[in-house]
Amino acid sequence: MDIATRVWNHKWKIDPIVRSLIDTDFYKLLMCQSVFRKRPATKVTFSLINRSAHVPLARLIDEGELREQLDHIRSLSLSRGESTWLRGNTFYGKRQMFRSDFMEWFEGLRLPPYHLERVGDQYELTFEGAWPEVMLWEIPALAVLMELRGRAVLHDMGRFELQVLYARAMTKLWQKIERLREVPDLRIADFGTRRRHSFLWQDWCVQAMIEGLGARFTGTSNCLIAKNRDLEAIGTNAHELPMVYAALAADDEALARAPYDVLADWHEEHEGNLRIILPDTYGTEGFLSRAPDWLVGWTGIRIDSGDPAKGAEAAIRWWRERGEDPREKLIIFSDGLDEERIRSLAEQFSGRVRLSFGWGTLLTNDFRGLAPEDRLAPFSLVCKAVAAEGRPTVKLSDNPNKAMGPADEIARYKRVFGVGTQERLAVEV
Amino acid sequence: MDIATRVWNHKWKIDPIVRSLIDTDFYKLLMCQSVFRKRPATKVTFSLINRSAHVPLARLIDEGELREQLDHIRSLSLSRGESTWLRGNTFYGKRQMFRSDFMEWFEGLRLPPYHLERVGDQYELTFEGAWPEVMLWEIPALAVLMELRGRAVLHDMGRFELQVLYARAMTKLWQKIERLREVPDLRIADFGTRRRHSFLWQDWCVQAMIEGLGARFTGTSNCLIAKNRDLEAIGTNAHELPMVYAALAADDEALARAPYDVLADWHEEHEGNLRIILPDTYGTEGFLSRAPDWLVGWTGIRIDSGDPAKGAEAAIRWWRERGEDPREKLIIFSDGLDEERIRSLAEQFSGRVRLSFGWGTLLTNDFRGLAPEDRLAPFSLVCKAVAAEGRPTVKLSDNPNKAMGPADEIARYKRVFGVGTQERLAVEV
Numbered sequence: 001m002d003i004a005t006r007v008w009n010h011k012w013k014i015d016p017i018v019r020s021l022i023d024t025d026f027y028k029l030l031m032c033q034s035v036f037r038k039r040p041a042t043k044v045t046f047s048l049i050n051r052s053a054h055v056p057l058a059r060l061i062d063e064g065e066l067r068e069q070l071d072h073i074r075s076l077s078l079s080r081g082e083s084t085w086l087r088g089n090t091f092y093g094k095r096q097m098f099r100s101d102f103m104e105w106f107e108g109l110r111l112p113p114y115h116l117e118r119v120g121d122q123y124e125l126t127f128e129g130a131w132p133e134v135m136l137w138e139i140p141a142l143a144v145l146m147e148l149r150g151r152a153v154l155h156d157m158g159r160f161e162l163q164v165l166y167a168r169a170m171t172k173l174w175q176k177i178e179r180l181r182e183v184p185d186l187r188i189a190d191f192g193t194r195r196r197h198s199f200l201w202q203d204w205c206v207q208a209m210i211e212g213l214g215a216r217f218t219g220t221s222n223c224l225i226a227k228n229r230d231l232e233a234i235g236t237n238a239h240e241l242p243m244v245y246a247a248l249a250a251d252d253e254a255l256a257r258a259p260y261d262v263l264a265d266w267h268e269e270h271e272g273n274l275r276i277i278l279p280d281t282y283g284t285e286g287f288l289s290r291a292p293d294w295l296v297g298w299t300g301i302r303i304d305s306g307d308p309a310k311g312a313e314a315a316i317r318w319w320r321e322r323g324e325d326p327r328e329k330l331i332i333f334s335d336g337l338d339e340e341r342i343r344s345l346a347e348q349f350s351g352r353v354r355l356s357f358g359w360g361t362l363l364t365n366d367f368r369g370l371a372p373e374d375r376l377a378p379f380s381l382v383c384k385a386v387a388a389e390g391r392p393t394v395k396l397s398d399n400p401n402k403a404m405g406p407a408d409e410i411a412r413y414k415r416v417f418g419v420g421t422q423e424r425l426a427v428e429v
Numbered sequence: 430m431d432i433a434t435r436v437w438n439h440k441w442k443i444d445p446i447v448r449s450l451i452d453t454d455f456y457k458l459l460m461c462q463s464v465f466r467k468r469p470a471t472k473v474t475f476s477l478i479n480r481s482a483h484v485p486l487a488r489l490i491d492e493g494e495l496r497e498q499l500d501h502i503r504s505l506s507l508s509r510g511e512s513t514w515l516r517g518n519t520f521y522g523k524r525q526m527f528r529s530d531f532m533e534w535f536e537g538l539r540l541p542p543y544h545l546e547r548v549g550d551q552y553e554l555t556f557e558g559a560w561p562e563v564m565l566w567e568i569p570a571l572a573v574l575m576e577l578r579g580r581a582v583l584h585d586m587g588r589f590e591l592q593v594l595y596a597r598a599m600t601k602l603w604q605k606i607e608r609l610r611e612v613p614d615l616r617i618a619d620f621g622t623r624r625r626h627s628f629l630w631q632d633w634c635v636q637a638m639i640e641g642l643g644a645r646f647t648g649t650s651n652c653l654i655a656k657n658r659d660l661e662a663i664g665t666n667a668h669e670l671p672m673v674y675a676a677l678a679a680d681d682e683a684l685a686r687a688p689y690d691v692l693a694d695w696h697e698e699h700e701g702n703l704r705i706i707l708p709d710t711y712g713t714e715g716f717l718s719r720a721p722d723w724l725v726g727w728t729g730i731r732i733d734s735g736d737p738a739k740g741a742e743a744a745i746r747w748w749r750e751r752g753e754d755p756r757e758k759l760i761i762f763s764d765g766l767d768e769e770r771i772r773s774l775a776e777q778f779s780g781r782v783r784l785s786f787g788w789g790t791l792l793t794n795d796f797r798g799l800a801p802e803d804r805l806a807p808f809s810l811v812c813k814a815v816a817a818e819g820r821p822t823v824k825l826s827d828n829p830n831k832a833m834g835p836a837d838e839i840a841r842y843k844r845v846f847g848v849g850t851q852e853r854l855a856v857e858v
Contacts, residue, residue, distance in 0.1 A: 002431030160640045167599035174593050211589045 003200050004162040007154055014065075016072045017147045017199060021109070022082045022223035024139040025193050027235030029086070029223065030274070033102045034241070036132040038265050044134050044244060045387040048125040048141060049404070051427060052379035056121035057145065060152040063118060069144045070114050073137075078107050085227045092273050111137055131388075135240060138383040142194040145381055146365070150197050153375045168370050169197075173205060173363070176339040177212035183346045188213065188357040189234040190220035191334055192364030195378055202364045206231070209363075218356070234358070236276040236302070237266060240385045243281060243395055247388040252416050260292060267294065276332060277301045280398045282417040284311055288318040296322040300330025300354070306398025307423065308333050308341070312349055326353045334358035336427075338366075380427050399425045432629050433591040436583055443494075445501045446576045446628060450538070451511045451652035453568040454622050456664030458515070458652065459703070462531045463670070465561040467694050473563050473673060474816040477554040477570060478833070480856060481808035485550035486574060489581040492547060498573045499543050499554075502566075507536050514656045521702050540566055560817070564669060567812040571623040574810055575794065579626050582804045597799050598626075602634060602792070605768040606641035612775045617642065617786040618663040619649035620763055621793030624807055631793045635660070638792075647785070663787070665705040665731070666695060669814045672710060672824055676817040681845050689721060696723065705761060706730045709827045711846040713740055717747040725751040729759025729783070735827025736852065737762050737770070741778055755782045763787035765856075767795075809856050828854045 022029075035042070050057055078086075083103065091097040098106075112129040114137065125145075127137040154162065180186060190209060196202040206225050209217040219232030226233040242259040249255040259281060267275065275298040279287040284306065296319065303311040312333070316326045330353070333345055337359050349355055367376035384404060385393050394405030394413045400422045403410060413419075451458075464471070479486055507515075512532065520526040527535075541558040543566065554574075556566040583591065609615060619638060625631040635654050638646040648661030655662040671688040678684035688710060696704065704727040708716040713735065725748065732740040741762070745755045759782070762774055766788050778784055796805035813833060814822050823834030823842045829851045832839060842848070 002434060005431060158640075160636055164599060164603050164637070164640075167596040168603065170593060170596035171600035174597065207589055208593070211587075211593075 003204060004159070004166045006200060007162050007166075007198075008159045014068055014072075017069050017144050018073050018076070018140040019199075020082060020224045021076050021078050021106075021111075021136070022086070022227065023143070023193075023199065023225075024136065024223060025191075025221040025235055026091075026223050026226070026233035027221065027238055028136060028139055029098070029106075030235065030270075031237055031241060032106075032132050032135060033098060034237075034265060034269055035135065036102050036105060037269075039131055039244070042131040042244065042248070043129065043389050044131045044385050046127045046134050046137055046141075046383055047386040048123065048145065048381070048383050050122055050379070050381050052381070053122075055149065055379045057149060058118045058121050058123050061123070061145070061148045063116070063123075066123070066144070066148060067116065069148065070116070070141070073140050073144070074111050074113070077110060082224075082227065083107055086223075089227075089233075091233060094272075105132075109133065109136075111140075114141075125383075126386075131244065135385070138240075139194050141383050142381055143196060143199070146195050146378075147198045149379075150367075150376060153371055157371075165367075165370055165376075169201070169367055170204070170208070172366060172370075173208055174212065176366075177208055179339045180216075180342060181212060183216075183343055185350065185355075186213065186216040186342075186346060186357070187218050187355065188216060188342070188359055189218045189232075190222065190225075190363055191234075191358035191360040193220075193222045194383075195361040195381065196364035197367055197376070197378075203228075205364050221358070236270075236274050237262075237278060239278065239281050239304075239395055241266075242278075243385050243393040244388040246282070246413070247385075247391045247393045252412075255413070255416050256290075259287060260295070263295060263298075267298075273299055273330070275299045276330070278304060279315075280305045280311070282394075282396045282413055283419040283422075284314055284398050286418045288314065291318075293322070296324055300332060300356075302332040302334055302358075304335045305402050306335075306425065308335060308345060309348055311398060312345070312353070316353055327351070328354070330354040330356060332356045332358055334360065336362075338362040396422075398422060399427065401425060401427045432633060433588070433595045435629060436591050436595075436627075437588045443497055443501075446498050446573050447502050447505070447569040448628075449511060449653045450505050450507050450535075450540075450565070451515070451656065452572070452622075452628065452654075453565065453652060454620075454650040454664055455520075455652050455655070455662035456650065456667055457565060457568055458527070458535075459664065459699075460666055460670060461535075461561050461564060462527060463666075463694060463698060464564065465531050465534060466698075468560055468673070471560040471673065471677070472558065472818055473560045473814050475556045475563050475566055475570075475812055476815040477552065477574065477810070477812050479551055479808070479810050481810070482551075484578065484808045486578060487547045487550050487552050490552075490574070490577045492545070492552075495552070495573070495577060496545065498577065499545070499570070502569050502573070503540050503542070506539060511653075511656065512536055515652075518656075518662075520662060523701075534561075538562065538565075540569075543570075554812075555815075560673065564814070567669075568623050570812050571810055572625060572628070575624050575807075576627045579796075579805060582800055586800075594796075594799055594805075598630070598796055599633070599637070601795060601799075602637055603641065605795075606637055608768045609645075609771060610641060612772055614779065614784075615642065615645045615771075615775060615786070616647050616784065617645060617771070617788055618647045618661075619651065619654075619792055620663075620787035620789040622649075622651045623812075624790040624810065625793035626796055626805070626807075632657075634793050650787070665699075665703050666691075666707060668707065668710050668733075668824055670695075671707075672814050672822040673817040675711070675842070676814075676820045676822045681841075684842070684845050685719075688716060689724070692724060692727075696727075702728055702759070704728045705759070707733060708744075709734045709740070711823075711825045711842055712848040712851070713743055713827050715847045717743065720747075722751070725753055729761060729785075731761040731763055731787075733764045734831050735764075735854065737764060737774060738777055740827060741774070741782070745782055756780070757783070759783040759785060761785045761787055763789065765791075767791040825851075827851060828856065830854060830856045 112133045115126045117124045127134045219234040221235045241262045245262045246258040249258045301315045319326045361378045365378040394409045541562045544555045546553045556563045648663040650664045670691040674691045675687040678687045730744045748755045790807045794807040823838045
């Protein structure tokens with residue numbers, strides 16, 4: 001496959017970006033099944049949020065092209081091979097991870113309508129409806145926006161420029177991988193679907209990880225790539241679960257309990273490596289100090305915001321205080337990783353805890369410095385649950401720059417969860 | 430064109446390396462015409478010399494494959510389009526550079542037989558016969574050996590490895606070109622045919638120069654690429670002329686005169702930018718001090734061995750001493766160039782003299798550091814006139830590591846040309 005040539009040949013055509021309902025993160029399907037069982041009728045709103053206001057998406061991306069891509073996604077349904085793979089595969093050592101009722105529902109699913117409106121230089125893109133359906137928009141919507149923005153830039157480049165561009169991007173990634181080969185006992189997975197440069201590029205990045213890291217590369221969050229390349233599909237759960245549970249809470253007491261209710265439901269469904277705590281939605285510190293004892297027995301913690309070393313130290317301290325041996329616990333780093341941070345975190349925590357890395361945007365979209373005016377640099381685009389049953393959701397995170405929700409609700413959540421002053425860190429990608 | 434894929438697909442086939450008689454350096458054809466007119470019957474021997482003994486060519490390259498490639502070259506003849514291009518094109522502003530009698534002869538030419546023998550880990554490859562025919566073996570023979578050695582290494586690489594390899598090589602070259610864009614008033618040509626990594630790769634390098642340097646890239650020494658890409662074919666004359674003339678000299682007096690006899694013949698045939706002195710065959714210093722006055726009027730000097738800055742300073746001094754304005758003269762650097770040396774030479778001589786660069790091996794074969802054990806690094810392979818009419822040729826050069834010939838003849842030449850102690854410099858490529 002010659003990516004430059006493919007890009008050149010396809011840049012005048014529609015060329016669907018998302019060609020499969022399983023071209024999405026594995027944890028979306030895990031969470032979807034959970035929601036399908038527990039909260040199938042909950043009405044939610046997901047909304048696209050471009051944290052990088054300097055990227056004028058509506059000027060870069062033609063509305064008609066965006067609609068074509070989104071309409072194409074709405075035309076997709078699970079193929080027989082995809083269904084077989086989901087039904088028959090062993091995930092995290094478990095057969096029939098996806099139950100028949102869920103699979104039957106999923107086989108019949110088409111994604112619900114979207115609402116798209118241009119507002120200034122940005123698009124307002126929202127999805128409303130039943131939670132299990134709407135939530136599946138997140139990853140393809142992000143991937144479409146990211147790739148269309150990339151195409152808008154690539155469109156102005158000549159064939160030779162494209163060849164040099166991809167040569168440089170390949171060289172850059174390969175250099176990172178060579179640096180990562182030096183990390184002893186590395187375990188690392190691809191978490192880069194949502195903000196990838198393109199599907200083809202993500203697929204190449206995964207190949208590079210396979211070639212360069214062998215068994216140290218543990219798999220990909222992308223189900224389609226996992227299926228095509230016979231890899232492990234990787235992932236557990238995300239912020240949307242506590243965010244929606246919290247929004248639905250009737251009062252402050254229920255709100256305080258919501259993050260644990262989520263994990264209680266999860267506990268019931270999953271074991272082993274799927275029992276991973278994501279503690280930062282409303283502040284890691286408070287979450288851990290108030291956590292019930294049964295959570296201490298979980299396999300690990302995913303650190304997704306704030307200073308990752310501080311978060312990991314807090315987790316280690318917490319396990320120790322609760323009588324657990326951190327060396328038997330797993331810490332998954334998944335925020336803002338690049339090879340140097342991976343190396344330094346590995347060095348700091350190796351031997352003290354089991355480690356795993358979920359490498360995202362700077363694996364699958366590190367085109368920084370490769371195009372004029374850096375127009376291909378990745379940017380911070382998210383698609384989040386912003387409301388549930390008409391009530392706004394809130395995320396505090398361990399980095400106030402990642403917080404979201406109405407100001408009064410943020411204040412209430414901070415009070416309920418006892419979150420004090422937080423360190424403000426730049427959100428890179 | 431995806432080079433990695435082409436390499437992958439072709440590595441099991443014969444895939445001719447040299448597919449045209451004009452896949453050679455332009456100056457070979459200029460010199461050939463000159464020799465065809467002045468010394469058509471001179472019997473010469475050309476021989477392959479691998480100055481890099483650590484590269485065991487006969488262990489890397491199968492003798493049968495080498496013979497197939499050489500036999501293929503013997504099957505080539507000038508195509509109609511090639512002949513039309515040579516006859517009809519304007520070279521250095523001159524129409525009909527190649528006269529009808531020469532073109533008729535060239536159209537009927539097949540390259541003469543070769544003699545190939547394995548000696549230890551090296552090949553002895555020699556060509557004997559009439560000078561105008563034998564001399565045309567030099568460039569294709571070198572290109573075949575270089576590319577077969579490369580193929581031997583590539584053969585062990587997987588498809589993904591090949592993709593990364595070429596991505597890295599492209600990135601490396603592009604970085605060099607970006608550095609060269611910063612050089613004011615740069616004039617640079619491709620001189621990299623003989624020791625290129627491969628034909629496809631040279632062609633890509635030329636494209637990169639076109640894209641990156643625009644009009645600052647003045648052309649290529651490779652006639653086939655010049656023809657295909659509508660570029661200027663670049664080149665003048667080389668050491669083989671004085672070497673053979675010198676070998677034929679009847680006595681010491683004739684020997685001392687030989688380098689000037691060569692240029693007197695050249696003077697008769699060519700003007701303007703083709704009047705370029707190559708002064709180092711028997712020592713630049715002596716050559717210039719004894720040069721007749723009509724040579725001072727020539728357009729420029731090519732510096733092809735020794736410390737290039739010292740050589741250029743010597744040329745500038747010489748012009749000044751003989752009453753010429755160096756700012757109207759041209760210096761062509763063509764030895765061991767890479768982007769940093771080009772930059773520093775440009776900085777040192779810009780404004781003092783007109784400058785041009787003939788960038789060779791490190792343009793078209795800089796695979797240093799890109800393969801395990803550096804097995805794709807370029808090496809110093811030459812194919813030289815070693816005898817004329819049964820008499821050995823001698824080259825002293827401005828770098829004794831580039832000298833060649835029998836010891837007693839070298840001593841005699843040093844005496845005749847008054848060459849004293851020379852600085853010994855590493856021959857890189």
